[in-house]
Amino acid sequence: MVVLPLVLTAILSFHIYEESTGVRNEFTLANYAAVFFDWYYLEIFWRTLRLAALTTLICALLGVPEAYILARMRHPWRSIFLLVIIGPLLVSVVVRAFGWSMLLGSGGLVVQAGQAIGLDVPRLLFTETAIVIALVHVMMPFMVIPVWTALQRLDPSVEAAAWALGASHFTALRRVVLPQVSLGVLSGSLIVFGLSASAFAIPGLLGGRRLKMAATVVYDEFMLQLNWPLGAAIAVTLLVANLVIMLGYNRVIETRARRALG
Template sequence: MDGTTEHNLLPYWLTAPGVLATLAFVALPLVLMLSLSLYPFLPSGGIGEQLTLANYAELARDDYFHTIFARTFGMALLVTLVCIAIGVPEAYVLSRLSPRWRTVSIVIVLGPMLISVVVRTLGWAVLLGNEGVINRLLMASGLVAEPVKMMFTFTGVVIALVHVLVPFMVLAVWASLQKLDTATEQAAESLGAGLFTVLRRIVFPQVIPGVLSGGLIVFSLAASAFATPAIIGGRRLKVVPTTIYDELLGNLNWPLGAALAVVLVGIVLAVSIGVNRLVERRYKQVFL
């Protein structure tokens, strides 16, 4: 083997460890989960030997699972929209700060990510409870006469997930803003455009790829989140990840739990592919 051939194979050798790790810890478990979902669950508590699509048929015809999937992806969509509304302006302000204050702000933005999601969620449980800090402040100020129910509600889960996931949106949009040519903003201002017009016509169109990428990350993480819905939502507010947990470890119905996991991964993957195509199309329109 000559030097040229070794040089051509070098990228493959360098990527081999990562590929093998991905196959072992990501692809193989997914294949095993898919195969498990194709076996029946026996009334005795065991797993049958014949392949079947009965688990997927049950998911397709049972309104209980329809409601859970609708709640899960509705929640993920709402969390994504709120994160966009908060993260895009925050990233824009962050990009306009001086280097010193930018460093401080980045530490503040990334600070929550340095704490365990369970610890952060338990903190929100303390804040959102009937005897929590928020309700005590509301009652002390006279805005409400009795505690506002926020624990074990859809709203409470959304609030906690937004706090957990908004840093991902800020980082994605901030990365896009680093590629923004400030000369275009200055040119628009010199022609009489106001701040709102500059943001709407100049800034936002160029950061759409970052918004879409951040939205994809937030949507995927929100749809697959387990700890936050389990703690804040409790047993009353079921989502797909908590239902998978109940089927696998509560009912010991491993095939149905595996089918739920496969459908969840499939929907998230379909959304990811669609958003990636939008991002690629946007990049071609802007840069080509």
């Protein structure tokens, strides 16, 4: 069920498409040549991977401290704040995207609040900033939950022992806590990056028709241009790029974790 659609998509990407006859059962590399040598598609891939990496970085910077605070909470506050964290997952991503479009639009609350305090807030809707803000909001639970799970396995007395031996709170976090939860950060980062790079609804609604990402281009090729082979080639290229980046990142983090943990 997982492999067969991918295989069929890969096979489709090598077919010929003509506007007069549609998809023809003939082998060609023209679709991949267009993806790799056309600056239009290269720019879209660069934007997709760049925004996905930026979203992952922001989620890590915000999610790791959030997970640490959550792990140190007591009941019932831990359950309450855990529900707040996973709350975005209970709402449709389309609804969340429309909510952000109303907040970041020209007449939205963000612009009105800036004008009320005398700030000239630039237009945020249909910009990369809007896409990143919404992606961070959607992806944050996927970073917090793996890190929080890793912290649950960490004995709090280990951190207390570091304090007793003269380590500062920052040193204890850097040299005791973070190496122990690095695999949780790795898991969260891989999930956030993969989902952000393949996101469709948020870039489509908050990026508009001019600010496209890879998933929106695939949709356009399949549903609007009817050029299924080119859309399949873009989808396969995005999948391979995701796998290469994620496997390389996984190897680097796991190697550092093994060295830190001995």
